[in-house]
Amino acid sequence: MIPNLKVIFLFLWLLHCGGGNVDVQQKPPIQVAFLKEGISIPCEVIFPYMPKYTKFSIDYYWINSLDQKTSICSREENVAIPSGKENKTAALPYNYRIMSVENSSSTGTYYCKVKWNDIQKVGKGVFVHIRDTGYISTTSGWEILVTLTVLLAVLSITATALLLWKRKVLCPRRNQPNILRQKVETQLPSASPPPLPPPVYDSLDVQQVDVYSSLENNTNNPSHRKNPPGKTPKKQEALEESSDTLYENI
Numbered sequence: 528m529i530p531n532l533k534v535i536f537l538f539l540w541l542l543h544c545g546g547g548n549v550d551v552q553q554k555p556p557i558q559v560a561f562l563k564e565g566i567s568i569p570c571e572v573i574f575p576y577m578p579k580y581t582k583f584s585i586d587y588y589w590i591n592s593l594d595q596k597t598s599i600c601s602r603e604e605n606v607a608i609p610s611g612k613e614n615k616t617a618a619l620p621y622n623y624r625i626m627s628v629e630n631s632s633s634t635g636t637y638y639c640k641v642k643w644n645d646i647q648k649v650g651k652g653v654f655v656h657i658r659d660t661g662y663i664s665t666t667s668g669w670e671i672l673v674t675l676t677v678l679l680a681v682l683s684i685t686a687t688a689l690l691l692w693k694r695k696v697l698c699p700r701r702n703q704p705n706i707l708r709q710k711v712e713t714q715l716p717s718a719s720p721p722p723l724p725p726p727v728y729d730s731l732d733v734q735q736v737d738v739y740s741s742l743e744n745n746t747n748n749p750s751h752r753k754n755p756p757g758k759t760p761k762k763q764e765a766l767e768e769s770s771d772t773l774y775e776n777i
Contacts, residue, residue: 548616549574551641553650560628560657568599568623569653570639574606575616581606583643587623589655591635599623599637631657 550573560566568587574580587599600623621639636652 549580549641549643549646549648551639551648551650553639553653556651556653558653558655560655562629562631562657562659563627565624565626566628566637566655568625568637568639570621570623570641570650571618572604572621572641573616573618574643575614576606576608576612577614578608580643581608583641585621586640586642587637588640589633589635589637590652591632599625628657631659633657 552571552573553569554571555569558566570585570587572583572585574583582603582605584601584603586601588596589599590596602621604621606617606619623639634655634657636654638652639650641648
């Protein structure tokens with residue numbers, strides 16, 4: 528009974544050791560592909576150069592977002608053992624190339640499964656994202672902040688330069704009349720202004736004074752009061768007599 532148990536444990540140990548020497552790896556874990564472009568499914572098989580492990584089969588398949596499994600292809604491999612490398616571990620790539628992707632629904636996780644006689648290993652899979660347009664990388668917040676700061680600095684410098692330029696161009700034009708006036712005053716310091724013509728009111732005042740003087744002469748002369756022009760003393764007496772007779776008749 529005991530020898531039988533030893534044989535069983537030895538067989539399990541050998542199976543465990545043999546199975547621990549084989550593995551399947553898939554790197555990188557994420558890929559991005561575009562429509563009408565090809566994708567590559569990585570598959571690296573690790574096994575010892577032993578007749579038991581040099582013959583195996585590889586299955587490629589993918590699982591979409593709805594957890595639906597689709598088989599891609601299957602292949603058989605029989606690796607020859609190089610001389611001098613018996614019982615040594617080998618890591619051989621068996622990547623599969625899909626030449627063209629027709630639609631974006633091909634997005635999913637692609638797997639590589641390797642099967643020996645009594646051992647089966649499956650890779651962790653590679654997620655392939657199919658895009659219609661080019662990939663746009665996202666920028667971090669500090670990069671956006673630096674870009675905005677630089678842009679604002681450039682705009683402020685440009686605005687300041689434009690203001691200074693306008694001031695230099697427009698200020699001389701505004702000061703040109705004052706400059707010309709100063710030049711004229713400096714060129715003719717002793718020139719006296721031309722005599723002004725006599726105002727019109729002066730001639731009027733002279734005539735008015737003559738009129739007033741003539742009026743005063745008339746008032747001062749008693750002959751002009753008693754004998755107004757156009758009337759003689761005889762006529763005046765006749766008028767007085769007619770008025771008296773009219774008063775007596777009334």
